[in-house]
Amino acid sequence: MTPRLALILIATTTILLGGIPADFSVAQAQEPRSRGPVHTEPPTDDPSYLLLGEFAGPITIGENEYETIGLQIRPLGRGEFEALAFRGGLPGQQKHRPEASKMVGVLSDGFLVLSGGPWAIFAEPDHALIISRTGERLGRLERIVRKSPTLGAKPPAEATVLFDGSGTDQFNNGSMTDDGLLIEGATIKPMFQDFDLHVEFRLPYMPQARDQGRGNSGVYLQSRYECQILDSFGELPTFNGAGSLYRYRAPDLNMSFPPLAWQTYDIRFTAPRWDADGNKIRNARITAWLNGVVVQDDVELENKTGAGQAEEPNLLPTKLQNHSDPVRFRNIWVIDRGLTPATEFPVEGNGEVEPAVKPTEPAEKPEAAEAAEEAKPADDTEPAEETPADAEAETAPTEDAS
Known part of the structure; x- marks a missing residue:
């Protein structure tokens, strides 16, 4: 057999x-x-x-x-x-x-x-x-092969660019790969209260690893609230899986893409509020989009998540967690809503990220430009007429005879 x-x-x-x-x-x-x-x-x-x-x-x-x-x-x-x-x-x-x-x-x-x-x-x-x-x-x-609709989103004019591949000046413990990607474990230097954050990340392919050992990282908002990053592709939504608020709430939908594909997190965070005596009078709130789809919808957080630091009135930095897996990041920017409260978010992308430093392109030789112009199709070329068979193929599913 x-x-x-x-x-x-x-x-x-x-x-x-x-x-x-x-x-x-x-x-x-x-x-x-x-x-x-x-x-x-x-x-x-x-x-x-x-x-x-x-x-x-x-x-x-x-x-x-x-x-x-x-x-x-x-x-x-x-x-x-x-x-x-x-x-x-x-x-x-x-x-x-x-x-x-x-x-x-x-x-x-x-x-x-x-x-x-x-x-x-x-x-x-x-x-x-x-x-x-x-x-x-x-x-x-x-x-x-799907791409996130916010992949390659360009930062609005009022945004602060945190990482574009040109350096790690906006981070503590920041380091880059030879091809200009940010390595996990970096801490964002500027601190924000209410903000919108765009992050693009790529997970390693680790087929034999399981659960929390499979492409693990996270976005630790104010070092207190973790939006989980994990290779959860091909799984149902899980409590500590991708898109979850770690140890707090499962995602509404598992929008994970396969490992080694670029993915996006778009996070709208509103910090808790405190009175003059240090008593919390309003909880933090989070809306998170994983690959362009809402997975946490204006969720109220009664406390920190997981191993986050204790809630207090003071601001703390946001971190990209190091969980010993080689997770890579690019195109990171933030909008401080205290300065620009009416900005549209998330921002639609084009699927591509421009290099931080564009190489200088040599001028095109005249003969090459002339040859390219001659190769263009004539403007008066008429499109092929659609046949009834073509129209039927567009509306009815077909099966391969093989």
């Missing part, structure tokens, strides 16, 4: 037996293991990495009826995987439904079979096929 056939039989048997328990986890079923490899760049020797990510597409649910399925696949190391399948689309998409089918699988020869849901999923790096209990192909999901 070939490995591929064995995986198909395992997947089919699991489906027929009613799937796996909702709380089952490959990670929970294993013996404790080390944190394993830590990658700050895409690995070239890990075939499981090629399957990490998000997939989406329509499946057949009846005659001429279709439903969008969103799929998140995360490697656990040593060829093992977990995945979440969502009806209606991925987290953050308009018709997303938060209930998920938890699935598990094993890699064999670059091919992954996931089982545990109402169907089996056969995943490859660029797509995933969904197969029913009777072996019928229901649909094909395509790999998608």
